[in-house]
Amino acid sequence: LAKTTQPISMDSYEGQEVNITCSHNNIATNDYITWYQQFPSQGPRFIIQGYKTKVTNEVASLFIPADRKSSTLSLPRVSLSDTAVYYCLVGISSNTGKLIFGQGTTLQVKP
Amino acid sequence: EAGVAQSPRYKIIEKRQSVAFWCNPISGHATLYWYQQILGQGPKLLIQFQNNGVVDDSQLPKDRFSAERLKGVDSTLKIQPAKLEDSAVYLCASSLGGWTESYNEQFFGPGTRLTVL
Numbered sequence: 617l618a619k620t621t622q623p624i625s626m627d628s629y630e631g632q633e634v635n636i637t638c639s640h641n642n643i644a645t646n647d648y649i650t651w652y653q654q655f656p657s658q659g660p661r662f663i664i665q666g667y668k669t670k671v672t673n674e675v676a677s678l679f680i681p682a683d684r685k686s687s688t689l690s691l692p693r694v695s696l697s698d699t700a701v702y703y704c705l706v707g708i709s710s711n712t713g714k715l716i717f718g719q720g721t722t723l724q725v726k727p
Numbered sequence: 728e729a730g731v732a733q734s735p736r737y738k739i740i741e742k743r744q745s746v747a748f749w750c751n752p753i754s755g756h757a758t759l760y761w762y763q764q765i766l767g768q769g770p771k772l773l774i775q776f777q778n779n780g781v782v783d784d785s786q787l788p789k790d791r792f793s794a795e796r797l798k799g800v801d802s803t804l805k806i807q808p809a810k811l812e813d814s815a816v817y818l819c820a821s822s823l824g825g826w827t828e829s830y831n832e833q834f835f836g837p838g839t840r841l842t843v844l
Contacts, residue, residue: 659731659818659835660770703769715760715833717769 620704625722634691636721638704641685649680649687652703654720660703664689691723699725729753731836733819739842745807748839752800752821758782759796760833761804762818770818776802806841814843 622638640649648667652660664671666678666687677690691698701720732751740746752759758777762770773792775783779799787794791810796802806813816838824831 657837657840659820659838660833661835662832665832715770715772717771719767720769 620706620718622702622704622718622721624719625724627724627726628694629726630695631693634694634698634723634725636689636691636702636704636723637686638689638706639686640704640706643684643706647684647706649678649684650705650715651676651678651689652705652715652717654701654703660717663702694723694725696725696727699723731819731821731834733817733836733839735839736837737840737842739844740809741844742811743808745805746809746841747803747805748817748819748841750802750804750819750836752802752819753823753834756821756823756834757799758822758824758831759802760820760822761794761802762820764816764818764838766815773804809841809843811843814841816840 620638620640622636626636628634648665650665651663653663654660664673664676664678666680668680668684671678679688689702701722703717703720705715731753734749738746760775761773763773764770771786773787774794776796779796791808792806794802794804804817818835818838820833820835822831822833
């Protein structure tokens with residue numbers, strides 16, 4: 617399963633767009649890229665998943681370049697409630713569904 | 728739809744005591760996971776069940792940790808005896824897909840915060 621690298625922390629202000637980039641240089645051909653969000657005292661929550669190009673849902677967009685060695689989670693117009701830890705995961709095993717969490721990016725949204 | 732239920736939410740014990748956590752996954756979810764999350768770190772998978780069979784327990788400290796999934800539904804995780812380093816949040820998650828699915832969204836419960844004194 618591919619190792620991921622993402623910033624430890626980021627700060628933003630309400631109403632701004634936030635982009636969190638994750639690098640995964642040794643991503644395998646059939647690996648998916650998945651992002652989870654975790655609030656304090658809660659379990660992680662699925663945000664978005666993609667394989668290539670761009671994926672958008674009601675809460676975020678995921679941009680994946682052609683070489684797939686990195687990906688960017690984009691949160692439009694963040695609010696204080698988006699303050700959380702964001703985890704980038706690569707290579708959900710097609711054999712076990714196993715998730716490998718890294719340290720994540722702590723996003724602090726300020727008023 | 729009800730989410731993943733866990734109990735208790737908090738537990739404080741002394742080292743060398745025993746403790747058990749309970750998890751009720753989302754109805755119909757075949758796969759159940761137990762994770763350990765130490766403060767400041769991402770969750771670490773301890774054990775994964777597919778129905779009532781173990782798929783992966785490679786990171787479960789088997790000398791003190793045990794887990795079972797009763798009739799392929801509820802699950803319990805036990806620690807006996809507990810050590811100071813077991814202080815963490817224990818998260819249970821479940822997913823609908825089987826272990827061959829390449830997309831397998833996991834739904835997490837609120838966790839049990841264990842403090843070992």
